[in-house]
Amino acid sequence: MNRNLILLGSQTAKSGFANEKDIVEKLNNWKNDSDAQNWLISMNYQISEIENVLAILISGHHKADVQVQVTIFFKKTIGIENLSIKLVTNPSGFNQIDKRKVDKYVEMWNIPEKIATALKLFTGEIPPQNLNVRDKRRMFFNEMDDEIQKSIINFFETNKILIISDLLKGNDEFSASWLMVIWKTKNEKPEWIIRDINYVLNFFGAGNVEISKQGSLKIGKITMQRKGGDGGRETAKMLQFKINPILLFEKN
Numbered sequence: 523m524n525r526n527l528i529l530l531g532s533q534t535a536k537s538g539f540a541n542e543k544d545i546v547e548k549l550n551n552w553k554n555d556s557d558a559q560n561w562l563i564s565m566n567y568q569i570s571e572i573e574n575v576l577a578i579l580i581s582g583h584h585k586a587d588v589q590v591q592v593t594i595f596f597k598k599t600i601g602i603e604n605l606s607i608k609l610v611t612n613p614s615g616f617n618q619i620d621k622r623k624v625d626k627y628v629e630m631w632n633i634p635e636k637i638a639t640a641l642k643l644f645t646g647e648i649p650p651q652n653l654n655v656r657d658k659r660r661m662f663f664n665e666m667d668d669e670i671q672k673s674i675i676n677f678f679e680t681n682k683i684l685i686i687s688d689l690l691k692g693n694d695e696f697s698a699s700w701l702m703v704i705w706k707t708k709n710e711k712p713e714w715i716i717r718d719i720n721y722v723l724n725f726f727g728a729g730n731v732e733i734s735k736q737g738s739l740k741i742g743k744i745t746m747q748r749k750g751g752d753g754g755r756e757t758a759k760m761l762q763f764k765i766n767p768i769l770l771f772e773k774n
Contacts, residue, residue: 549577585692606698616764662737
């Protein structure tokens with residue numbers, strides 16, 4: 523069976539997870555931790571074949587948070603699995619997957635100048651000249667003329683595969699190979715799900731590129747917003763991309 527099509531499943535975890543460090547500790551204690559064993563099984567390993575597991579935190583700006591190195595009996599190679607981890611407490615909330623200044627995305631995706639200008643108007647990096655807008659600091663996409671709205675949609679639709687891959691998987695040595703979602707509730711034990719990153723790309727990328735009623739951009743199940751907050755500092759003018767990781771728990 524194609525690895526990308528395997529239902530990797532969700533389980534109810536037997537203990538809580540405060541952060542990525544807890545997940546690393548559980549994986550390194552895999553021989554005595556049933557949760558860690560189930561995670562390894564979800565990543566297509568046979569527990570009886572595993573000789574050693576070494577999990578480490580990944581520092582810096584990478585899509586993966588934890589790297590898992592799995593040594594198999596009688597084999598000279600080591601399996602390397604890079605996990606992107608999302609800890610979620612609000613089932614209807616959104617989780618940031620990427621944020622940068624517009625010029626960084628212009629460089630990454632070769633965004634044309636007129637669309638880059640529209641994105642900077644959207645974030646407020648360029649103040650709106652038309653004062654007939656909902657927010658004097660910036661413009662929403664649905665406040666821009668029809669031609670630029672169509673250009674924005676066409677650009678993100680044309681480059682959708684590249685953009686979604688950069689946002690969720692990354693393109694460096696620590697690009698994510700799996701997405702792990704830990705759903706923590708107040709009264710119940712946490713649940714978890716692990717999905718192959720290619721499944722994740724297809725799942726969150728499914729759907730149209732369109733401007734929402736609120737004036738932001740939707741790329742499938744991914745929302746692009748102005749970051750905002752930060753006490754009005756320049757960092758508030760970044761572009762921010764969000765998903766709701768809980769959607770992965772939905773039945774297919």
